[in-house]
Amino acid sequence: MYDRAELATDVGPNPRHITVLLTLAGPAPGVDEVRRRMRRAVAAEPRLSARVRHRAARPPVWEPVPIDVPDHVTARFTPGGDPVDVALDDLARPFPTGAPPWRLSVVDVGDPERSALVWTSHHLLGNGPSLLGLLLETLGDVPRGSPWRTPGRPRVRAGSGTGPDSGPGSRAGGGTGSRSRSRADDERPPRTGRAGRSPLVRPVTSGTVAVPVSVDAAAVRAGARTCEATVNDALLWAWARAYHRADLARGGPGEQVALSVPATLPGTRFGNHLGTLRVAVPADLLGDPADGLARLAARTRSAKRRLRPWAWPLAPFGARLVARLGLLPWFLRRQRLISTVVTHAPGPPGPVRLVDVPLVATVPLVPLVGNVTTCVAALSISGRLDAAVLCAPESADLVQTLADDLRDGLRQVADLARRLP
Secondary structure, three states: OHHHHHHHOOOOOOOOEEEEEEEEOOOOOOHHHHHHHHHHHHHHOHHHHEEEEEEOOEEEEEEEOOOOHHHHEEEEEOOOOOHHHHHHHHHHOOOOOOOOOEEEEEEEEEEOOEEEEEEEEEOOOOOHHHHHHHHHHHHEOOOOOOOOOOOOOOOOOOOOOOOOOOOOOOOOOOOHHHOOOOHHHHHOOOOOOOOOOOOOEOOOOOOOEEEEEEEEHHHHHHHHHOOOOOHHHHHHHHHHHHHHHHHHHOOOOOOOEEEEEEEEOOOOOOOOOEEEEEEEEOHHHOOOHHHHHHHHHHHHHHHHHOOOHHHOOHHHHHHHHHHHOOOHHHHHHHOOOOOEEEEEEEOOOOOOEEOOEEEEEEEEEOOOOOOEOEEEEEEEEOOEEEEEEEEOHHHHHHHHHHHHHHHHHHHHHHHHHHOOO
16 A cells, blocks of 8 residues: 555655765775675665566555665765765666666765765655764664654554654653643644645755764753654754744745654554645744743644544545546645645664764655645654755745755754753
């Protein structure tokens, strides 16, 4: 079901890839060692050595194929280059027909104190949390089979998404910032109307620009907890605020921002099983951070309480049905249900080394499709909240302003903890 939905929604103009840039504080690892480790991953995970075979009048299937790891793990020498540019180029580069849809580049920028790894795969292969776990377990010092839990993250319950610091709006401890709200505020369901008439919602063309943003995850978490909110709530609030400002700057009406938030299905392993939450953020939540974040956290909690496990397959089934009717490209370019996308995956909170070199930054990249010209993708890892603001060419002139406003919003959340007596 989910595999066929991923194939159906790969309608362009950008390929449906996931890329992550892993910046290392040291010289480029040896490509032979990286290949040796990836051979172990290929042996352990069947999808890495399989391709999708399409069959006439029958569903496509995964088909094992011989794989030559050096074809998938290569070295790139770009002296003085920007690894973000390398990653964006990789995001847009198609995979060879008939080959397993993944690759890993060892990037040497000619600096003994800086290098990078760039992973790219089709979303069909796996979702963000699956791929991050694969990379950390294969290339790093993160034990296999022991999923990390960010501080304060409870065990996942059926229908609860991916936890409070990675999934939308679970409860994460009390604090003084929530005292001004009533119980009715907590129980009020989110507004589920259409997205505002934003000039940022328009058909996208091929290409992506990105600006990284990195903040102290612990500081954001501490500030969010004063409002009974989570890191993910803080990211949603800060991004909705940045989007709202960009909408006004473009001459838009500044109406509510409708966020689409992917959430990993409870209990799933490696793969692409995802659900989606839609969180509507009215403009009146985007002023004072203490009040707005507390009210947004109540909305995301309410949205998650209404989720039912049986409903998760409905979205991929609907996507396949619309695609079969030949209407999916038309719908994606004209939809008015969402304004923008926020995706956030958790990683280990402690220091990470990849191929014996410290990991100091990450930049997650995802495609822009339909008429959604903006997106933020984020990872919580090694004490940082690493995000990338992504824009299609139609909104590219706003990317730096959006990144600056996102950073400012997250810092405003962090400052909430410092206001406490």
